[in-house]
Amino acid sequence: MRTIAIINQKGGCGKTTVSINLSAALAAKGYRTLLVDMDPQSHCAVGLAVPEEQIEQSIYDVLIGMGRGEPIRINEILWQISERFELAPSSIDLAAFEQQMSGVKDRENCLRKVLDGIRDEYDYVVLDCPPSVGLLTFNSLRSASDVVVPVEMGYFSLHGLSKQLQTLKVLCEQCEQKINVMVLASMYDIRTKMGREILAELKKHFSDKMFSTVVNFNTKLKEAASLGQPISEYDSASKGYKDFLGLADELIGTNTQMNRAELVNSLQAKLNVISASAEELLATIQPAAKPEQPKPQLTLDEKLADFYGVRQINGQVVFTTLYPRAQTVQIAGDFNAWSPESTRLERLGDNGKWQLALPLEKGIYKYRLVVDGHWQQDPYNDKTEMNPYGELNSVLHVQ
Ligand SMILES: Nc1ncnc2c1ncn2[C@@H]1O[C@H](COP(=O)(O)OP(=O)(O)OP(=O)(O)O)[C@@H](O)[C@H]1O
Numbered sequence: 001m002r003t004i005a006i007i008n009q010k011g012g013c014g015k016t017t018v019s020i021n022l023s024a025a026l027a028a029k030g031y032r033t034l035l036v037d038m039d040p041q042s043h044c045a046v047g048l049a050v051p052e053e054q055i056e057q058s059i060y061d062v063l064i065g066m067g068r069g070e071p072i073r074i075n076e077i078l079w080q081i082s083e084r085f086e087l088a089p090s091s092i093d094l095a096a097f098e099q100q101m102s103g104v105k106d107r108e109n110c111l112r113k114v115l116d117g118i119r120d121e122y123d124y125v126v127l128d129c130p131p132s133v134g135l136l137t138f139n140s141l142r143s144a145s146d147v148v149v150p151v152e153m154g155y156f157s158l159h160g161l162s163k164q165l166q167t168l169k170v171l172c173e174q175c176e177q178k179i180n181v182m183v184l185a186s187m188y189d190i191r192t193k194m195g196r197e198i199l200a201e202l203k204k205h206f207s208d209k210m211f212s213t214v215v216n217f218n219t220k221l222k223e224a225a226s227l228g229q230p231i232s233e234y235d236s237a238s239k240g241y242k243d244f245l246g247l248a249d250e251l252i253g254t255n256t257q258m259n260r261a262e263l264v265n266s267l268q269a270k271l272n273v274i275s276a277s278a279e280e281l282l283a284t285i286q287p288a289a290k291p292e293q294p295k296p297q298l299t300l301d302e303k304l305a306d307f308y309g310v311r312q313i314n315g316q317v318v319f320t321t322l323y324p325r326a327q328t329v330q331i332a333g334d335f336n337a338w339s340p341e342s343t344r345l346e347r348l349g350d351n352g353k354w355q356l357a358l359p360l361e362k363g364i365y366k367y368r369l370v371v372d373g374h375w376q377q378d379p380y381n382d383k384t385e386m387n388p389y390g391e392l393n394s395v396l397h398v399q
């Protein structure tokens with residue numbers, strides 16, 4: 001069994017699209033495939049038309065059960081999507097996993113132990129990770145034989161790539177097993193000059209650390225997701241499906257081709273090379289002028305309803321987060337001398353959402369959330385920095 005984690009801290013770079021459609025392509029090629037949704041946003045269920053209100057138990061229950069020494073069988077939560085393709089859905093509770101596992105021994109190995117129990121039942125397990133680095137992503141890494149990092153072909157996504165890979169490297173250094181890490185160009189639009197230039201540069205620098213298959217921007221992929229179907233079902237003649245069949249072939253090949261043995265070299269070496277390449281690459285590419293986008297007129301409430309994370313609104317910095325089971329959520333940062341007592345988030349209704357607005361001056365700040373007394377990185381802010389204790393502080397740039 002190979003376990004492929006689809007990881008990138010950056011939101012919206014195509015992780016879920018790759019996870020769903022790579023799984024579908026592997027199943028279509030005759031492999032028993034399990035897709036595990038490790039993201040509390042539950043986008044795999046949405047993209048595969050699994051009705052969220054009917055998900056009684058999710059991967060959250062399986063992971064928590066394993067962490068507490070009261071395991072339940074993963075088979076009990078699975079949904080059959082098509083022949084040989086099953087989904088272990090997530091649920092919003094998963095957002096509280098890190099907090100609930102705080103202090104639990106071996107909490108980073110819950111998923112690995114769960115997957116060890118079904119090693120003979122699947123050929124491929126695909127893990128769709130959240131856009132943050134936390135215990136869920138770390139659990140995925142500890143289980144993975146392969147990591148695929150989808151990179152959207154645009155300057156602004158490349159800008160964070162080196163930092164993202166560095167963070168991945170730090171996490172991977174704490175894994176015992178060897179992992180193949182490969183970069184995948186996603187949402188490639190051959191019609192744009194910028195896209196072509198970036199792909200050419202990426203290929204030059206990343207060479208064998210990059211899939212030669214590219215996932216093109218294809219509106220059929222978007223349509224398929226909105227109708228709750230993998231591309232294999234929605235349009236098997238589409239370019240989108242062809243890309244994923246190619247990706248599946250390439251991935252399968254990396255396991256057997258002896259001349260690609262360097263792919264199983266230690267992560268340390270591999271990621272150092274990738275990170276250095278990303279830095280070099282950035283130095284060579286000029287950002288295109290960003291076209292002016294007309295701003296839609298939204299009310300403050302509409303703006304707030306639309307996100308989790310940190311935003312600047314009307315001169316205030318608004319922190320919004322999701323902890324359905326928490327009693328208290330506070331913020332500690334360099335703006336309040338790291339004392340969380342005075343900065344409590346307010347619970348908004350009973351949907352698990354918490355919020356606080358702070359009047360912060362321009363500047364760069366570091367902070368952590370304190371959830372029921374447990375300090376942790378903000379799961380909805382992908383800008384992070386390692387602190388002296390080896391943990392991640394969230395970073396906030398107020399402009
Ligand atoms: N190759 C593609 N062609 C066209 N649209 C795409 C492609 N890949 C992704 N998209 C669209 O881009 C959006 C973001 O993609 P997706 O949800 O897969 O990203 P993600 O990395 O999983 O996001 P998140 O970080 O929030 O989990 C979706 O609307 C998806 O349909």
Ligand SMILES: [Mg+2]
Pocket residue numbers: 015016017039043128129
């Ligand atoms: Mg996703």
